[in-house]
Amino acid sequence: MLGFADRLFEKTKKAKTPLCVGLDPRWEQIPLAIRKPFGGAVPESLAAVAGAYESFCGRVLELVSDRVGVVKFQAAFFEQCGHHGFAALERLLLKSTQLGLFTILDGKRNDIASTASAYAEAAFGGASFGGKKFGVWSADAITVSPYLGTDGIEPFVSQARSLSCGIFVLVRTSNPGAGLFQDKVSSGEKLYRHVARVVESLNLVAVGSSGYGDVGAVVGATYPAEINELRVLMPRTIFLVPGFGAQGAGAKELAGAFRADGSGAIINNGRAITFAAKPDQMDWENPLVRACEKAKAELAEVCSL
């Protein structure tokens, strides 16, 4: 079986785009036509909210599955629906895989030792009890927060590696306040560069034929100069780039994330695609598809796959 990075590169090459569609369902923004069987403006229960999320995301997956290679699920919005949301997320991840999509579970999980392993096992479908394996989620990659240090990252890497999956470590995030800790300078370097070095070093032992390892990095599109700088610092690391579209960054600002062959980065665009239509528009599918094609065209100017 191909390793994580090679599998991911294959998906983006086949779709001819580094675009990743981000699924961040929010009740108020979901088409009313979808919400109607679940209560309309006001849901009947959390099960109804989860039902609407599953119905909406399931249809989005069908609409984008021959247009992009990668989708990203934001765990928080499913957690907001309690166990109903988790069950919906399990089925949606499965459906994504069946549609041939590569899946990223954006949960920003973090802990140490066996607790970190428990998160990783849940994400990658490999929880083992009494020697018997039980699948929970079937994600290809998850996002991980690095504050705990390498013993907070390694259990995720080791689980991922055993299943040809991968992780994306938060290195340079896209939010306005990102610099508060990430820009702290020590030994002449900012913290996010230290994190970057650790991530890159974890890839040294497991580089696939595409030239990348299985430990990716989240690098925000809202800091273009740092994308270029981190590309040099982390030549073996795949970037997951949020902040394109709704958060304001254009395609040109993230050109530095790619290698000449178009590999090296996955560009996430959530709300600008999935909520391209207003909630009360009857035809929400065509605006969504057009927004997806528009994002692809913009990215094609800076990344040829």
Place this chain on the structure above:
Amino acid sequence: MLGFADRLFEKTKKAKTPLCVGLDPRWEQIPLAIRKPFGGAVPESLAAVAGAYESFCGRVLELVSDRVGVVKFQAAFFEQCGHHGFAALERLLLKSTQLGLFTILDGKRNDIASTASAYAEAAFGGASFGGKKFGVWSADAITVSPYLGTDGIEPFVSQARSLSCGIFVLVRTSNPGAGLFQDKVSSGEKLYRHVARVVESLNLVAVGSSGYGDVGAVVGATYPAEINELRVLMPRTIFLVPGFGAQGAGAKELAGAFRADGSGAIINNGRAITFAAKPDQMDWENPLVRACEKAKAELAEVCSL
């Protein structure tokens, strides 16, 4: 209604101990007597694993509810059972509250803006859809990872504050590799001290009559000198201290976490109490209760409540 810090202090005073019992269920360590109806050594399904976790934790809650004031649930082990685990965790948090226990959900969640709010709403039972409120979890506090900066912390604080709940931000964690990033020095200070200052500053506007605010800090017991140092740096911040017991720190090493009135810190002890008996011991309840009383007695030497 009393604020977060005052509610917490009241619970520890009533129980006369800062001890917090950590619930980190692991299939292999749960008494066989509990596992029997769920498959014995090998579970039938994830629902069976979650069933055993709920049965075990539910009984532990009954055993400790008149001995301690606070319990902490490790979200990862419930996530490992998929949506079955989440449903069990929902019921266990409710049961804890009914038993009069203060609950900490240890999920180390982190994200920004509305995504962070979604996590907080799920944790504190306040998710709102179409203007209608739906409860998920009913935790009194959750743990939060700080790498994203203040805009990754503030949405949690604002949700918590509106419900007299609180958060514990990872400041100085107890794992061996904690220093890799947390010990980075900038402007003459280590990163964890910068995080500490931010946490303390968030408390300035909302100090309760006990003298503490609603933004706590996770401060590992395995670094005693730093507990003393952080107590001075964060006089208005409650500490959640892991690493006592199974991770090797003794009561004397964390004496610096408390003020003279015994307030200021919650000391977590998980495995050493809940897994005091071997899995095949028929009587596992008495060893558990004895381990709980022993931990309380040790802490009573450094903290009088």
